[in-house]
Amino acid sequence: MTQRELVEIVAAKQVVNEVDVGIHVVDSEGTTIIYNQKMAQIEGMNQNDVLYKRLVDVFSFHKNEDSTLLQVLKTGDPLKNEKQTYYNNRGLEITTINNTTPIMDGHKQIGAMEIARDITKIEKLMRDNINRRGDTHYTFDSIIGDSTVISEVIEASKRATRTSSSVLIIGDTGTGKELFAQSIHYESSRSSAPFISQNCAALPDGLIEGILFGTKKGGFTGAVDRPGLFEQAEGGTLLLDEINSVNPSLQAKLLRVIQEKVVRRVGDTKDKKVNVRIIATMNEDPVDAISEGRLRKDLFYRLSVVTLFIPPLRKRKEDIKDLAYAFMQKYNYLFGMDVKRIDDKVLLTFLEYDWPGNVRELEHMIEGALNAITYEDAISYNHLPMHFRKKISSNSSITQLNSHAIELTEIQPLDKYMEDAETLYLKNVLERYSYNITKSAKALGMSRQNLQYRLKKYGIQKPR
Numbered sequence: 001m002t003q004r005e006l007v008e009i010v011a012a013k014q015v016v017n018e019v020d021v022g023i024h025v026v027d028s029e030g031t032t033i034i035y036n037q038k039m040a041q042i043e044g045m046n047q048n049d050v051l052y053k054r055l056v057d058v059f060s061f062h063k064n065e066d067s068t069l070l071q072v073l074k075t076g077d078p079l080k081n082e083k084q085t086y087y088n089n090r091g092l093e094i095t096t097i098n099n100t101t102p103i104m105d106g107h108k109q110i111g112a113m114e115i116a117r118d119i120t121k122i123e124k125l126m127r128d129n130i131n132r133r134g135d136t137h138y139t140f141d142s143i144i145g146d147s148t149v150i151s152e153v154i155e156a157s158k159r160a161t162r163t164s165s166s167v168l169i170i171g172d173t174g175t176g177k178e179l180f181a182q183s184i185h186y187e188s189s190r191s192s193a194p195f196i197s198q199n200c201a202a203l204p205d206g207l208i209e210g211i212l213f214g215t216k217k218g219g220f221t222g223a224v225d226r227p228g229l230f231e232q233a234e235g236g237t238l239l240l241d242e243i244n245s246v247n248p249s250l251q252a253k254l255l256r257v258i259q260e261k262v263v264r265r266v267g268d269t270k271d272k273k274v275n276v277r278i279i280a281t282m283n284e285d286p287v288d289a290i291s292e293g294r295l296r297k298d299l300f301y302r303l304s305v306v307t308l309f310i311p312p313l314r315k316r317k318e319d320i321k322d323l324a325y326a327f328m329q330k331y332n333y334l335f336g337m338d339v340k341r342i343d344d345k346v347l348l349t350f351l352e353y354d355w356p357g358n359v360r361e362l363e364h365m366i367e368g369a370l371n372a373i374t375y376e377d378a379i380s381y382n383h384l385p386m387h388f389r390k391k392i393s394s395n396s397s398i399t400q401l402n403s404h405a406i407e408l409t410e411i412q413p414l415d416k417y418m419e420d421a422e423t424l425y426l427k428n429v430l431e432r433y434s435y436n437i438t439k440s441a442k443a444l445g446m447s448r449q450n451l452q453y454r455l456k457k458y459g460i461q462k463p464r
């Protein structure tokens, strides 16, 4: 072997062990030849437990499912972004997204190679990135829902993009206040200037002034020259989240900045002109906040030139289905999955629920459900988190359908409700009789024809 070939081989081995993706190579017999450190980490194995052993002796796969490596060995066709869930020799469940390709020596296939990504990690990376850069850049296109109430808020927000007037957004936690604030900014003429968002509740009183208005060197011990968020947002938009948590004396200073369009850094004696649009949010009724002294009336009047009330999710249940499907797509993409449907029972349960955490809670619910899915192509009731199922089962009409105790929490058109309820009830009965039509019809006190007719009408089929 020449020196050069030696370096090539040694370096290749080193590279394989240092990359951040799992690499697994088998020969034509299905015996592992290369198995890198990352792959061992993903699969919870030691490299030596896998190297030079037959893959089927180490890992186990679901019934009727072959390992992607063995599939490629068999067919010679590459697989791209294939999601696979399987188990190591200690029963640990592993889910990866794989790119698997045949290894050819001329025309002869001599093995297969797999590059695997651990999807839990990718999901986390994506999220960290989004958070760190803070540039998710929502626009009105990101806003899902066409209920009358949300459409009205969207319309009012779009009108607000034409001016630089202050906007006050009022809504419970998770209703989409940030989403609306960003949409207004990115669709206004300020879109190429910064959008800066600051949660006022997260800052201690002593710091907030310096952060908003900046500090001047020597102004107080240790102070440096630093622009505040008003200056940093020059030409753009400053989102002041939870304005009602700012103490009233600072609210007075904020009012001055907004009115006079000048800031004075802490410790400075000179004012500086600023051109910033203010969007403020709060998660309580301003009338309460004012009467209880948390919000200055004069600041409220100044901010509320445009006031947007974002209704809680329980007041716009028509939007739930669209939102749930949109989040399913989002997390399909993030997790590299391909879940296609959400079961009727799940959607019905969603309609019954109150959603105290609003859209964010729904998003987390779908994300959690996708994490609970292994290979099914629909989100079903069992994929919902336990704490949610418990909550629902204690007060839901849906789970009480069998006892006819239908208890409405929210009004919807009667025929829609009846259809949903009937569909669910029929499914439950059919399930109990293993989809035997004669028995189910008898239990329901109807003719077979009548039952068949209803199954067709509601598109109910025996699950395969």
Ligand SMILES: Nc1ncnc2c1ncn2[C@@H]1O[C@H](COP(=O)(O)OP(=O)(O)OP(=O)(O)O)[C@@H](O)[C@H]1O
Pocket: 142, 143, 144, 145, 171, 172, 173, 174, 175, 176, 177, 178, 179, 180, 283, 323, 359, 360, 363
């Ligand atoms: N109408 C909507 N369409 C699509 N996604 C939405 C919608 N409303 C909210 N979301 C999503 O829900 C999550 C929470 O929204 P957002 O952060 O805007 O809420 P918020 O009102 O600012 O909450 P908080 O008061 O807790 O700060 C985000 O991931 C957002 O993208």
Ligand SMILES: [Mg+2]
Pocket: 177, 178, 241
């Ligand atoms: Mg927010």
